[in-house]
Structure formats: C-alpha cells, structure tokens
Amino acid sequence: MKGLLTFLTLQSLTTAYVNFEDWLPPTTDDLRSPCPALNALANHGLLPRDGRMLTVPLLVETLGVALNFSAETATVRALDGIKTTSDPASGAFTLGDLNKHGIIEHDGSLSRKDNYLAGEAQVFCPSIFAETLSFFKGATNVGFEEIAAARWGRIQASKAANPQFAYNTTAQRSSYSESAAYFQVLKDPSTNKASVEWIKIFFSEERLPYKEGWRPTNPIDGKSFLTDVLQIAMHTPERAPGVSNATSWASHSDV
Known part of the structure; x- marks a missing residue:
C-alpha cells in the first residue's frame, strides 16, 4: 500500500508540472497522424513536436503523465504504433507512419476522409467532423448514446460513399476504440458525460x-476501456464486437 501511495503521489506531482498551456500548431515539416490525441501531445510538446522518434518508453511515460493511461494500456498502444514503423532497426516510429491504411487508421473515421476518398489520414476534415457532431443533436454534453450514434452514423455514411469501404474485425475494433478513447480522455467522471x-x-x-x-x-486502463467499449456497443444496432482481451482494444484506436 505504501508503494502504491508513493507512486500515486509522484504521478500527481509529475502531472502538476506538465505545461498543458504550451501549445503550438505543427509546421509544414512536422509529421502528424490520424490520431488527434497523439497529434495534440506533439502540439503541446509532450511528444516530439516534429512527430519523429517515438519509442515505446516515451509513449508509455507521456500517455501516463498527460492522459492518465495505465502503463499496461500505454505499452500495448505504443507496441501497436511500432508495427507501423518504416524503420524497424530504429526501435521507433513516426506520427506519419500511423497513416498507413488498415493498421490503426481506418474507414469511417470521426474526423478524417476515408483513404480511398482522400488518402490523407493526417488531415482533419471539417465536413466529416461536422457530420459527427450532427449526431449530438445540439447537446452541450454527451454520453454513451450520442457517442455511439456518432460512431455508427459515420460508419454508415462511409459505407455509402466509399466503394472500397472496409469494416473487418480490425477496422471494427479501431472504430469502437476510437470513440471509447476520446470519451474516456474527455468525460467528466461525476456525470459520465463529455463537453x-x-x-x-x-x-x-x-x-x-x-x-x-x-x-x-480519468484513470484509463484495460478494465475501464473495455467497460466503455461495451457501453458504446450496447447503444449500437449491430452485433457487439469480440471483447475477450480488454487491454488489446487500446491498441486499435486512432485517438
């Protein structure tokens, strides 16, 4: 117990010294990804601003300190990022590597055009995101019902617009995980809703x-992540995805 309290105290102190107000937009030479969370961490200088040389230890530390990810969940996510690297010998990947289609990036994104329609997963698309927001129906705070409606609505819209729309098991997990991830990061624990x-x-x-x-x-670990994935699935008119391995879900998110 003493060791746990010491860890939590150190984590709290570390978080207190993170300068979240230090934010700069990327330059034309900086690499960015389909993941708004990782892009934000780079824009805040918590990851390398140029989006390069992302290692597993760096990701684990940053996701833990900045977003309250457990070491286990952050490690799984970081290892999934390494799978996309263009330079395996370096032991690192770039945010640009994450743009490869069908690994973490997927069709039916909440804020990006499909690869077939644009091929620029790192580029935020205002019209796609406006469609996502339309499913919130003017609410100022949203819960599982609205989060699920937006996810499913984008899947259906993408399916209708993209003749090469892909929604296999990997893409399905990415889609659910994307929604669960941003909701977990942003929600108010007292209301279970996000602004x-x-x-x-x-x-x-x-x-x-x-x-x-x-x-x-919000502490983000395998159990809490799986709980939110299941809640989103319960509010979605499709067969619930396989969720036998809770921690592995965190690695399929592009948020």
Missing part, C-alpha cells in the same frame, strides 16, 4: 482543452 466544446477543441484544434477546464482525471 461538446472540449470534443470540438480536441478534434479540430488537436489541443487538450486545459484552458477550458479539462484535467486528466
């Missing part, structure tokens, strides 16, 4: 809404 204003900032600016009151208060 739509914060969601807009997170996706469109790729910035953590610290100035607006957000704090990394």
